[in-house]
Amino acid sequence: MGVEDVFSLVMHLPIRYIDETVVTPIGEIQMGVLSQIEAEVIRAEIVYKPKKMLVVQVKDASGSLQLRFLHFYPNQMKMFEVGSRIRVLGEARHNLFAFEMIHPQCKLIREGDTLPQSLTPIYSLVAGVGQKIVKDAIDKLFNNFDLKNYLKDLFLPSVYEKLRLPNLYESLKSIHHPKDFKEVSSHEAFTSKAYQRIIFDEFLAQQLSLRSNYLIRRALTAIPFKAKNKLTQIFTDRLEFDLTKAQNKVIQEIKNDLEKNHPMQRLLQGDVGSGKTVVATIAALQVIENGSQVAFMAPTEILAEQHYRKISQWLTPLDIKVAWLTGSQSKKERESALNMTASGEAQIVVGTHALFQEQVTFKKLGLNIIDEQHRFGVEQRLALRKKGELDQVIEPHQLMMSATPIPRTLSMSYFADLDVSVIDELPKGREAIVTKLFSEDRRDEILKRVHEVCHAGAQVYWVCPLIEESEALQLQTAEETYLNMQSHFKDLKVGLVHGRMKSLEKQKVMSDFGKGTIQLLVATTVIEVGVDVPNATLMVIENAERMGLSQLHQLRGRVGRGSLKSTCILLFQKKLSEVARQRLKVIFENTDGFIIAQEDLNIRGPGEFLGVRQSGVPMLRIANLNRDFKLLEEAKTIADQLLENYPEASHLHLKRWLSHANERVKV
Secondary structure, three states: OOOOOOHHHHHOOEEEEOOOOOOOHHOOOOOOEEEEEEEEEEEEEEEOOOOOOOEEEEOOOOOOEEEOOOOOOHHHHHOOOOOOEEEEEEEEEOOOEEEEOOOOOEEEEOOOOOOOOEEEOOOOOOOOOOOOHHHHHHHHHHHHHHHHHHOOOOOOHHHOOOOOOOOOHHHHHHHHHOHHHHHHHHHOOOOOOOHHHHHHHHHHHHHHHHHHHHHHHOOEOOOOOOOOOHHHHHHHHHHOOOHHHHHHHHHEEEEEEEEOOOOOEEEEEOOOOOOHHHHHHHHHHHHHOOOEEEEOOOOOOOHHHHHHHHHHHHHHHHOOOOOEEOOOOOHHHHHHHHHHHHOOOEEEEOHHHHOOOOOOOHHHHHHHHEEHHHHHHHHHHHEEEEEEEOOEEEEEEEEOOOOEOOHHHHHHHOOOOOOEEEEOOOOOOOOEEEEEEEEHHHHHHHHHHHHHHHHHHHHHHHOOOOOOOOHHHHHHHHHHHHHHHHOOOOOOOOEEEEEOOHHHHHHHHHHHHHHHOEEEEEEHHHOOOOOOOEEEEEEEEEOHHHHHHHHHHHOOOOOOOOOOEEEEEEEOOOOOOHHHHHHHHHHOOOOOOOHHHHHHHHHHHHHHHOOHHHHOOOOOOOOOOOOHHHHHHHHHHHHHHHHHHHHHHHHOOOOOOOOOOOHHEEE
16 A cells, blocks of 8 residues: 555545444434444344345334345354344445345444544555554554654744644644544545645655755756857857747856856746747857757657757858767768767767667767657656766756646646746747647548648648557558548648658658648658648648647647648547547647646646656645645745755655655656
8 A cells, every 4th residue: 555654654644534423323314325323133144035145134222224245254144143232334225125224334332332532534445455454553653652753843833833734743633533524524625724734745845855956966067168159149140030039038048057067957948839949059059169069869760850950950051060869870870970979079969869878978068958858768868967977077967848838836846956948939920820620520621621722832731640559550540541642632742751660761751741742741640749841731630539738739839830821620539538528628729838738737637747657756645736836835935945944854854755755856
């Protein structure tokens, strides 16, 4: 059950409560209401019709009742000897022949037994561990162990006084042994002061953990890169567009970080198409001007290649050498890229996770840029950081990018160890993308629309559904769709791209689509991020109900990259689950990635939203970001102060709350 010590046992909180403090006469029991009776056994027998079961007849002064057990043990028969007095808890109902309770809880009454004085907690269990075992163990803690001293508050009372929160011992005592149903209902709504105290402590532990990692990193050494602005100026002058206000603000934040002698750890988030790559390139130039190297890593080959092409196009005219490293290169290409990286000839190295394999060495790595950082596991991100530690003392700066906007509640809690920059405006001249929902039976209308768009000189993406069970199945669907489209649109040039294609084939298709020689591109979700073709104005997503919100939003962002009006059509099957219906409604009504992300968080919860299973961040067990946001703000406000003024108590608080949490938060 995950209970390893006193603290995790006392933190195994009840999921609900039942009332065993009163006894109801049999004659006054209400149907379907949980009731407790005390009665005498008048008959008990095993019957075999229709199948084997135990039937027990009991009575009190007001009436009689039948108890029926479909599963029972031979030793249970001892409790039901005629004349025994038993206490029974269950829901009564009428069947054709009798007034009965099926499988109630039963307890033999002995001399001097009294009724419980408080409501009975019910705990979540695992196979082989019953309610009685858990309840007895927790009761033992309160009765036979110095729990008050064990749970003593670690910080001064002033930390909790402002919020008028009780101490930890009293809070847990009230949750395990509530006095009455009024107290219970506030516990069940998580609004009681007792629960507020526990939620606050849990948030505080998370903040202390992340902020202490932040401070540890602050104590590490990195090379400060003074902004020389020469290359940056040439680069920005050559751009065909003006940077937005938001981009300039973020560039300044990154520039300041890179000038410091401790490693930058910044998360750059911006909606689809907000221009994060330009910002990252300007950061890279500041490092390159100071004689160091930059690693630029992306999660998929298509995306890494897009970055490589774009960055080469931008930086080769400035005499900057860009190398390219990926898993599918030929041996010769790979060796050449490895040599350029090791000798320092390559000033910026772009690639997939091939970048952190052992044989990759940098001469002088100053900055890591990680795109779509949430797609990489903790170990992978750590491996890349280690590439900079040639003398084990100097750390590279790190800039992480995410096009999945992170709701404010999440960035305050799970990203409290990072500095966060947000690009919150889109480049000028972008038209909002129109989203339309079509059910499967209107397919012909869509095919007609595709034909019109291509004949008007624009281009179309047709995205095949994501099939969880297998990549092979997704591939098959994509290939079948491609053949169907080819036979349907004899006058159009149709292309196909998917994850299993050889790198060169993929390159060729994407480059033909970019040039406009392919008019209709059938693709799997590999085009989800980074593909940039301004002339593509229509996207059709099949089986859109199978996809998550952030993925739909990312895909939709592949159109509307130019100044032309663009449309995204979501094709869905008639039978929709409630969650799928919710998702489609959200994506239909919103184009702002931050609103979509917030809704996504509400639907899925933080664990799934972040892929926290692989992120190493301590998950919250009781606190809820949306419900308890005010307490999160309070914990965040006070965490740095406590680390500075009460380091010892902060350490003990962390040990108490996170002793079993994954300690890989440091990445």
